[in-house]
Amino acid sequence: MQKLLTIGGAIGLIAGGVLVAAGLARVGERPAKLTWRDPEIKSALMTLGYKVYANSKVEFGRHYLSKLVFKNTGEHPVTDFSIGYKIDDYIPWTDPENFHEIPAGFTLVKLFHPKLPPSVTKLRNATNATFRIRVLWKEEGRSHEETFARDIVLRGINELVSSDLPDTESRDWFDANNAAAFAVCMVTPNDPVVTLYASEITRLAGGTVAGVTGGAKEMVRLCRIIYDYMMATELRYTGVKFMMESVDNVTTGVQTVRMPRDMIQNNEGLCIELAILWSSVLEHLGVDSTMIFVRGHVFVIAYSEALGIPFKNGLPIECTAITLRAVEDPLVDLKIRAEKTDAPVTFDEAVELASKEWAIKQRSGEFITVPVKALQSAGYVAPEMADIDMDKLTETLRKRLPEMIKPEPRPGPGPVPPTPAGLTIWQHPQGLMTISFPADFVSLLQPGVSPGFVLFSAGNPGTTVGCDVMQIAGVQDPTQAINYVAGVFAQMGAMIQVTGSTPMANGAVMLNGMTNSAAGSMRWNCIAKTVPGGVLLVSAGANATVWGVQSAAIQAILSTVRFK
C-alpha cells in the first residue's frame, strides 16, 4: 500500500509538472498571428479634390486612398498594434493610431483619408509619389514591423478624371463616369475673380440687378444677362479635350479642365468648363444649378429651391451655344432653326436647345445629375486659390466689353469720386475708402446704441439689404477685427459666425458669414482690409431668407468699394 501511494504520488508529481510546463508553454494553442489581405491602394488622386479625399465623411468615406484589412488568426491577442502612413514629399509620417490589442479571431479594417497639403494644388501635371504604411505589433511579446509601399499618381490641378472604378468593376457609362461629382470641386463662387466677373455682369444689367426677385421671370432675366454678357465679351467654346488613360487597374477618361478664373482670363472654354463657370456665377448670384452629364457633353439647369423654382421646373441652358459652330447642327436637327445660318445663337435658342436635349436624355435615362449645392454640402469643396492681380484683370474685362454696351464708369480717383446714377456714395472721414449704395437706403446708424466702431450703416428695411462700414482700431489683421466685433455683438445678444474667407488681390480678405439674433439671421459678405491703425470692415448683407433674392444686389454694393 505504502509503495503504491509513493509511486502514485511520484507519477502525480511528474504528470502535474509536465502539464504545468505544457500550460506555461501554451502547447496546443495557436499563438497570436496577424495576417492581412492585399492592401487596397488607389492608383491616382485628383489634387483638385484633395479636400474631398481628406474628409472621411464624404459619401460614407468612399474616397479613401487605402484600405487595409487585418485579422488576428491566433488564439492569443495581438498586442501594441499601431499604424501610420506617409506620402513622400507631401505628408510626413502621421501620428500612429494605436490599439492596445486585437483580440483572438478579430478583424480590423483601416481606411486612410490622406490630409494632403494645399501645396498639391500647385501641381500642373501628373506626378508620382510613394505612399507608405507602417504597422507595428507584438505577437506573444515579440515585436514585428511591416511596411507597405505603393507608387501613386497625384494628378495635376486641372486634371479631372471620370472614374475611379477598377476595370473589373466597371460595367457601363454610369460606372465610367462615377467621379462626375468631383466637377463640383471646380465651382468657385467665392473666388474674387468670379466675384469680379459677376459684378461686371450685373453692371451690364444696370449695376443693381435685383437678383431673382420676382421668381422664375427674374431668374430667366438674370440668366439672359449672363448669356448676353458672355456673347458680348466673345467668350468662346473650344471643343473637347478628352483622352483615356490607364493607371494600374483603372482605365478612365482624363480631361484637362481649367478653373473658372482661368477661363475668365482666357475667355474660352470646353463644355464642362463653361458649365462650371455658369454654376459658379449662378451660385454667386444666389441661383442654384445642376450640371447634367450626358455622353460627351455637359450643360446646366438653373433653378432656385428657395424661390419655389424646383429643379424639375428649372431652366436648361446650352452653355456652348455662345459659339455658333458648336451647335449649328443640333439647332437644325432639333428643328430650332430651319437651316444653318450665320446668325449668333440667342439666349432663347440656347434654352430651347438644352430643353430638347434634356427631354431626350430623360427619355433615354442616360444622364448623371450633379447638383452643385448639395454636393458642396456633402463635402465636394474647391481647393485653395492663389492670389491674382485683380487690377489687371479688371482692366482686361473692361476692354472686352464693346463700347455700345459699356456700363457707366466706376468712380475714379479723387477726393470724392463721381456717384453712379441711382447710387449714393459714402466716403470714409479720412478718405480711406468709398462705398456706393442705392439711393433709397436710409441711415441705420443709431447714436448711443450702435457700437462706436460702426462708422456707417444704411439699408432698406423693406428688402432687409444693408451695408455697414466698421473701423476696428488697434488690431493687426482681419481675424482679430472680426473676433473683436463678434465679442461686442455677443454682448448685445447676436452671434457672429464666419463661414468662409478668401484672400483678395489688393491685400483685403473677403469674409462670408451669418449673424444670428432674436431678430433673425442675417447673411453677409464682408471685405476686410488692414489700414493704418487698424482694420476696416465693409459688409453688405440681407436677411438669410432673402439671400438668394438679394445676393446680386449685395455683390453690386460690394463691387463699388474702393480703398485708397
Place this chain on the structure above:
Amino acid sequence: MKTRLLLLTLALGLLPSWRSAVAQVTAKALDSIQEINPDGSVNLTFQLAFDAEPWGRWKTQVGDDPARLRGMMRHQFAAYVIDDFKFEKDDLNRTAKITMRSPAGPELRRDRRFQIPVDGWCRLINNTGHTWFFSGNNPAAGDNQNTLKIVLPANTTDASLINAGMPDQALVYALSVPAGKSRLFVWSGAVILLLGAVLLAAGMMSKKGTAPSAVPAPPPAA
C-alpha cells in the same frame, strides 16, 4: 471605421442612385438586425419597405440588379467588409431583404471593450441583457421608420448604452473570454501536482507508521 455599422444602416435607408451623384431613394421603413459573434464578426439583416413610386425607382436603379447593389455597397461602404451577400425581394409587398456577413463589426475601444454606434435619433425601447431593441425616425431619410435589434454574444458582460440620445450614442460591452487550453493545462497540472504531493506524503507517512521497532519489547515484570 468608427461608425461602420451605423453608416451601413444609414446608407441602406439612403441608397444613392447611380443616376445622380446624390439623389437617393428613401425606404419607407427599415428594420435591421445585427447579430454580433464572439469573434467580432457580425451577421446583418436589413428589411426594407417602400411606397409604390420609390419601389419602382429603387428597383430600376438597383433592386433588379443585385450584383450592382452589392458592387455599389462594397465600393461605397468601404469601411465594411461585405461577405455572403444575399438578396430577396417581394414585389407584392414592396419589400426587400438583404443579409450579409462581415468579419469586422464592433469597434475596438482603448479600454479593451467593444462599441457599436447607434444613431442618436434611435431610442432604446427595451433590452434583455444580450438583446437590445431600438426604434426611431431617420431625419436624413425623410423621417422614415427604423427599428434596430442588436444581439450581443452569449459571453457578453457589462453591456450598457452610453451617450443615450446623443449623436455619439453607442452600445458598449465586454466579453468574458473562456480559458484557453494552456490555462486548462496549468490548472489541471497544478491539481495533479498537488494530488501527487499528497499521495507521496501519505506514502511516506504510512511507511513511518508501520515499520518494525529496532528496540525489543521489555520482558514482562516478574
